[in-house]
Amino acid sequence: xxxxxxxxxxxxxxxxxxxxxxxxxxxxxxxxxxxxxxxxxxxxxxxxxxxxxxxxxxxxxxxxxxxxxxxxxxxxxxxxxxxxxxxxxxxxxxxxxxxxxxxxxxxxxxxxxxxxxxxxxxxxxxxxxxxxxxxxxxxxxxxxxxxxxxxxxx
Amino acid sequence: xxxxxxxxxxxxxxxxxxxxxxxxxxxxxxxxxxxxxxxxxxxxxxxxxxxxxxxxxxxxxxxxxxxxxxxxxxxxxxxxxxxxxxxxxxxxxxxxxxxxxxxxxxxxxxxxxxxxxxxxxxxxxxxxxxxxxxxxxxxxxxxxxxxxxxxxxx
DNA sequence: TTAAATAATATCGCATGCTATATAACCTGT
DNA sequence: ACAGGTTATATAGCATGCGATATTATTTAA
Numbered sequence: 001x002x003x004x005x006x007x008x009x010x011x012x013x014x015x016x017x018x019x020x021x022x023x024x025x026x027x028x029x030x031x032x033x034x035x036x037x038x039x040x041x042x043x044x045x046x047x048x049x050x051x052x053x054x055x056x057x058x059x060x061x062x063x064x065x066x067x068x069x070x071x072x073x074x075x076x077x078x079x080x081x082x083x084x085x086x087x088x089x090x091x092x093x094x095x096x097x098x099x100x101x102x103x104x105x106x107x108x109x110x111x112x113x114x115x116x117x118x119x120x121x122x123x124x125x126x127x128x129x130x131x132x133x134x135x136x137x138x139x140x141x142x143x144x145x146x147x148x149x150x151x152x153x154x
Numbered sequence: 155x156x157x158x159x160x161x162x163x164x165x166x167x168x169x170x171x172x173x174x175x176x177x178x179x180x181x182x183x184x185x186x187x188x189x190x191x192x193x194x195x196x197x198x199x200x201x202x203x204x205x206x207x208x209x210x211x212x213x214x215x216x217x218x219x220x221x222x223x224x225x226x227x228x229x230x231x232x233x234x235x236x237x238x239x240x241x242x243x244x245x246x247x248x249x250x251x252x253x254x255x256x257x258x259x260x261x262x263x264x265x266x267x268x269x270x271x272x273x274x275x276x277x278x279x280x281x282x283x284x285x286x287x288x289x290x291x292x293x294x295x296x297x298x299x300x301x302x303x304x305x306x307x308x
Numbered sequence: 309t310t311a312a313a314t315a316a317t318a319t320c321g322c323a324t325g326c327t328a329t330a331t332a333a334c335c336t337g338t
Numbered sequence: 339a340c341a342g343g344t345t346a347t348a349t350a351g352c353a354t355g356c357g358a359t360a361t362t363a364t365t366t367a368a
Contacts, residue, residue: 013206013209013271013274015203015206015222015224016294016298017294018274018278019184019278019281019282019290019293019294019297020184020185020188020199020274020277020278020281021202021203022294022297022298022301023177023180023181023184023297024181024184024185024199025224025297025301026177026181026297026300026301026304027177027178027180027181027182028181028225028355028356029300029301029304029305029308030173030174030177030178030304031174031178031324031355031356032304032308032355032356033304033307033308034174035323035356036308044323044324045174045178045324046323046324046325048175049169049175052167052169055167061346061347062346062347063345063346063347068169070169070179071182071324071325071326072325072326072327073346073347073348074325074326074327074328074347074348074349074350075324075325075326077347077348077349078323078324078325079323079324079325081348082323082324094346097333097334097345097346098332098333098334099332099333099334099345099346099347100333100345100346100347101346101347117167120167120172120174123174123304124172124173124174126303126304126307127173127174127300127303127304128173128300129303130296130299130300130302130303131296131299131300135292135296136173138289138292139173139293139296139300140170140171140173140176142284142285142289142293142296143173143176143177143179143180144170144176145284145285146180146183146281146282146284146285146293147176147179147180147183148284149280149281149283149284150180150183150184150186150187150277150280150281151183153187153280154183154186154187154190182325182326185325185326185354186325186326189326189353198353198354199354200353200354200355215316215317216316216317217315217316217317225354225355225356226355226356226357227316227317227318228317228318228319228320228355228356228357228358229354229355229356231317231318231319232353232354232355233353233354233355235318236353236354248316251315251316251363251364252362252363252364253315253316253317253361253362253363253364254315254316254317254363255316255317
């Protein structure tokens with residue numbers, strides 16, 4: 001009797017068991033859920049860190065905003081230029097550094113600050129509704145540790 | 155004595171306490187870590203679900219691939235057309251449905267399948283290194299529940 | 309059997325993210 | 339004062355993702 005190896009199926013990969021895949025999927029769903037809530041107000045999820053950082057009349061440089069949002073500088077530059085185009089932020093020269101600009105929210109943006117907070121809370125509540133109280137804190141803690149582990153490499 | 159209300163600071167928002175923000179951040183770090191490992195081989199993280207789905211010679215339609223990757227159809231169309239341009243996949247007409255096309259990996263792509271698996275395992279291991287064994291399973295389980303909760307709404 | 313509904317792709321337009329690189333202003337040490 | 343390094347922003351070019359809509363083929367129902 002002879003045996004034949006038909007196929008190895010080495011490429012079987014269960015996406016549900018991959019932290020990277022699941023995290024990416026969850027992130028896209030978070031973004032979509034937030035965008036759906038903010039679109040009627042003319043905002044989207046990339047505006048959120050800027051709105052929060054510039055809340056209460058704060059004025060920050062592009063660099064400070066990029067750090068607050070943990071995104072790269074060119075990405076923040078693009079986001080700010082879209083927000084400026086849409087009348088959400090205004091820029092003025094930093095009086096102490098001619099290289100830098102200081103950004104602040106315009107009155108129309110300030111009026112929408114509550115909507116941003118509400119969207120964030122609503123979506124987080126819906127997502128975390130699948131976890132019990134103890135798990136919620138642990139989830140955030142684990143995410144922070146995963147971020148720290150990955151951030152260390154680059 | 156008179157008191158003055160200086161500011162309300164209602165917009166204070168701790169990103170570390172927002173599941174949506176942390177998930178998005180972690181997802182971007184996962185993608186960057188994987189891209190760094192796959193770039194030398196001419197691949198990137200969007201190729202991964204396609205590579206896995208078409209592994210071992212499987213042949214799937216664009217729709218099936220989009221479902222496997224849990225992304226929208228136009229996104230998969232764009233990814234497949236880039237992969238076709240770069241010689242990673244080939245398409246042929248579905249003999250049973252003239253609307254549909256069947257995609258499969260080209261030999262050069264198959265040769266890189268191991269690199270994709272290695273990158274996925276390496277990055278997941280590094281990320282989950284911040285969690286103990288019990289937490290790892292719980293993390294994946296929680297992500298699945300969060301995905302299910304958010305997926306339910308859209 | 310044919311009109312209407314459904315299904316698979318294609319395409320447009322846009323936002324968000326990245327890397328790599330350029331430019332201009334600032335700072336430091338001599 | 340100034341050469342050289344650092345820092346803040348700008349820009350180019352690209353990938354990945356989305357929603358909206360068009361096109362063509364298939365299926366279903368009358």
